[in-house]
Amino acid sequence: MTDGVLEATPPANHPLPRWRRLRTSLFGTPLNAAVTLACLVLLAWAVPPLLRWSLLDAVWVGPADRCADAAGACWAFIGEKLRYILFGLYDQDRHWRPAVASAILLALALVSGMPLFWRRATLGLWVCGLAVAVLLLTGEPGGPAVPTESWSGLPVSLLLAAAGLVGAFPLAVLLALARRSRMGGVRTLAILFIEVTRGVPLIAVLYVATLLLPLMLPAGSAIDKLLRAQIAIILFVSAYLAEIIRAGLQAIPAGQHEAAQALGLGYWQAMRLVILPQALRTVIPSIVNLAIGLFQDTTLIIVVGLFDLLNTARTAAKDPAWLGFYDEAFGFVALIYLTVCVAASRYSLWLEHRLQR
């Protein structure tokens, strides 16, 4: 037994060749061999049927009745419904508008991933980009107005996540500073807002925004439903972002505050020029992780009847002509989320290593 243990963890300064290390790790002890066999049985049970369904027996092109006879997946359904899943109820002839809007938002996200662009001007770039994307979706310039009810699919998911993060940013910075403030009244208000928001589910916040907000406004005024959901998301995210920024602020040594004071900088000048730039830089990986979660959480707007990427896919599967291809629809959307989120989390890991150096 003891020999097995020693063998399983060879000293680091004598690395074994790769295949021998693998062999020890897989079959080094009787227990390991049993575990490996159990895993292989599990794989043999799960993988071949999955492969047969998704690739070998799948129907790639053709009409709905070809899928009805097939034993495998109906990817022809995705091909047929691709534009609906991506852009939903948006006017068929003007799909270039949501497409360009989505491209702008994706490009903004990619660009802000590069450390070269971590400067104040990027925030201006975001505001301009978001404005252009929203304008394109509304039908401006030169086109009949498109009501937000028919905005759907990918651009809605991207817009809610991006505008949610950018909109929450100033609020979150204020909340984080207030929570660390020496002024008790302001500090208590910030703590109350942050803890209450973090204590309730996003769905509760969405319901409050869609059901209660219209009642709270003076009679006769109305806010668009998508905008209400966006406000709910901004408020919700700001509480989480504030806690991340607070962690960053706590990591700044007291000497930085003192040095800023010694230079004669006031509170806001010191924050803007000395403290916040350092604090934000240290928490960028956490912000990326929050963004990943937010992108996934925008799917919850289904419960208040809005159409994001997941909801358009679900609706596509309800088409009477192509009935019930839920597995294909969900699988396709899962693949999109998987690609985006795995790439983002790899990026976040890379960033953490880079910032630690």
Next chain:
Amino acid sequence: MRSGPIAAVTLWWGGRSALQATILALVLFGGFLLVSNTLANMERFGITPGFAFLEHPAGFEIGEAPIDYRPQDSYALALLAGLLNTVKVAAVGCLAATVLGVLLGVARLSGNALLSGLVQGYVELIRSTPLLLQLFFWSATFQALPAPRQALNPLPGVFLCNRGIQLPAFADGRAAGWVLAAAVLGTVLALAGTALHRRAGRRGGLPGMTVAAVACGLPVSLLLASGVPLRIEVPELSGFNFSGGTTVSPEFSALLVGLVVNAAAMIAEIVRSGLQAVPAGQWEAARALGLTRGRTMRLVVLPQAMRVIVPLLTSSYLNLTKNSSLAVAIGFPDLVSVINTSANQTGQVLETMAIMMGAYLTVNLAVSAAMNLYNHRLAIRGWR
């Protein structure tokens, strides 16, 4: 330095009274505006503000209520049924997710490359797709199960079909309650006995066998004394459905499986990071003392890892509880779903939303208080 309540308040308030007073006044004024608008709008629609509606008959069905609830019962009872459903999913979910998550976390760290690779793939897949998508998937899966006549039978007495999961259960409904109460009592007594024994400063002897005997023996003797028949009924196919045993609805199953599979991926990562946070020197020192791997884990590594794990585990439990609100999207009548129906039927939006927020805050504060208490104990024991 003076002390006393006035000095404490002055210290808390800090400086800049004018600025703070302005901010507080603005917030209060904004709140007042919103509430007065709401009240005016409610009057316009002919809705009386207040919680009197709670006593009115609700008039809607709740698919599965943990308490005896009928549509002619009050809104208060309907909300209670929804809240209990939420608590039920959260409690069972946290327990199951912890067990699965710890197993996966340990598997991820095992020396076996294939096993740890599989777990890593699972974690990545779960963390990179939206929870709602996963819940839709499980919901579709449970609905696609065969009809009762062709039900799957993975374990003796357990059947899976599109009407839900059929499980064996006590023939007499009262027996389950007695078993649960007796088991809780036995566990509490056993824990108290262990604590007293520890307090007395003795080692060895009492714990182990005695504790197990008390925890098991008490429920059994209580049950025998209660006189409730303990016969267990196995579900059987009769006609087009099962009779006997108990049924777990497809909605509850889908929600529970979805939440557990999702939370277990997070907990696996927490357990892994907690175990990895224990320096390798601790393993080596334990081996030098002649401890086996199992004892090293139990006596040396786990107590230290728990200090990293417990605070993170708390936020996982809170997340699972909050995520259970997604039940509304797959048709399980949890608190949010009952609140939504009530708000739409009565128009008492302000009140129902306040109840919803209050309920979630209370549940969350309770979970986090309990976990913090546990965390506190761990931390103190570590310092001694």
